[in-house]
Amino acid sequence: MSSVSFDIEKIALLARLKLTEEEQIRLARQFEGILEHIDQLNQLDTENVEPTSHVLPLQNVFREDEVKQIFEDGKYLPLAPRQDKDHYEVPQII
Template identity: 45%
Template sequence: MSKITKQDVEYVAGLAQLRLDEAAKERLVREMGDILAYMDQLNELDTSNVEPMMHAMEMTNVFRQDVVKPSLPREEALMNAPVHDGEYFIVPRILEGDAS
């Protein structure tokens, strides 16, 4: 019995914005099930009094002077965009409705 079901895989794929075919879903049910079962070994450890290690380096408030510096020229910022008009990134319609 896998740790997760096909419905779980479909739900997570939705969150991750991935579309999976049937074969990929079945494979992931098995593989994610195995990996998550392996991860469950962490439950052997009592961590009730352990602070989570949220940061790799315990540093706070890394400030710098708020001075204006040269930024990326617009044409360089746009040069990798799949679609642009020289001024803006162009994406498909966001709002529903007529394309008028």
């Protein structure tokens, strides 16, 4: 069993997921096995190893800041589940 306790309720909240009780139990059990497997990385000595976030030696990729019409107007707002003339609609915030 993994040495780390997995607080599934807290993680679900961070991930903005509302899990059913049944899902919580099943997923928490599965995470025990997955984390136990992942814990084998502790066998590796990575003291002097640099992390890799990207495989290619990419530096900042810059381009000229030119105004271009890449996307068509009027195509995006209608994709929203709820919208009004020129804005997205969500439940009341305050």
